[in-house]
Amino acid sequence: MSKLVKTKALYSLVPEYLAPLFDSCEYPWEMLPKIKEYILSLIKMGIPGYTLISENVLVGENVRIYPTATIEGPAIIGSGSEVRPGAFIRGNVITGAGCVIGNSSELKNCILLDKVQIPHYNYIGDSVLGYKAHTGAGTICSNLKSDGKAVVIHGDVDYETGLRKIGGILADGADVGCGSVINPGTVIGKNTSVYPLTALRGVYPSDxxxxxxxxxxxRV
Known part of the structure; x- marks a missing residue:
């Protein structure tokens, strides 16, 4: 199972402008401390078709941002994405193309690849969500242990991350049901679905x- 927590095993469809970040990190949680500076570097270089709409907020084409949504930089919102009423993007956030940031959802220090949907009352902090990953209404990525100690990823072996805050690591196509809690450092494999009202912890295989x-x- 150790290979199932590696970046290349979890994410196959990475936008070109994010490939250098993903390629440089053997494990996805290693990206989390790098998100802010990576966004700032992208803003400085520019991304074709993207426009700076406010300080350190870069937005692609055909993005719909509702008036009551709040976006704090640095942030990049991918083309064709939708940021719905009451959404709060707290900074250090990258979304790919065609994402849905739902009403009253909150994001901070996270990466969403293309076509991720977090459509209703979600919290996504210190997390990485793969292509077409989805979280049902009320699903929460808990990113801080109650004792405040560094998060350990519990797979076939334990991975000492050295990070106090890690939320969910969701691979391409992962789908988590409504009202679930993704405990700190949980890894969900490709195309794995989770029933509603589940408290997730550890590493879950693909399919x-x-x-x-x-x-x-x-799956059969």
Whole structure:
């Protein structure tokens, strides 16, 4: 399972402007401390078709931002994305193209690849979400342990991250049901679906259905 937590095993469809960041990190949580400076470097270089709409906020073409949404820089919002009413982007956020940032959802220090949907009342902090990943209404990425200690990723082996804040690491096509809690440092494999109201912890393999933390079945 150790390979299933590596960046290349979790993410296959990475936009060209994010490829250098993903390629430089063996494990996805290693990107988290680098997000701010990477965004600032992209803003300085510019991305074709993207426009600076306010200080350190770079937005692609055909983006819909509702008047009651708040975006604090540095941030990059991908082309064709939608930022719905009451959404709060707190800075250090990159979204790919065609993403949905839902009503009353909050994001900080995270990366969303293309076509990610966090459509209703979600919190996504210190997290990486892959292509077409989806979180159901009310799903929360808990990014800080109650004891405040550094997060350890519990797979077949334990990965000492040295980071106090890590939320969810969701691979391409991961789908988490409504009302679930993604505990700090949880990794969900490619195309794995999670039943609603599940408290997730640890590393979940790809192509599975997580019915509960004790019942995980392979897709047929």
């Amino acid at each position: 599975c259905i997580v019915k509960s933390t004790k019942e995980i079945v392979k």
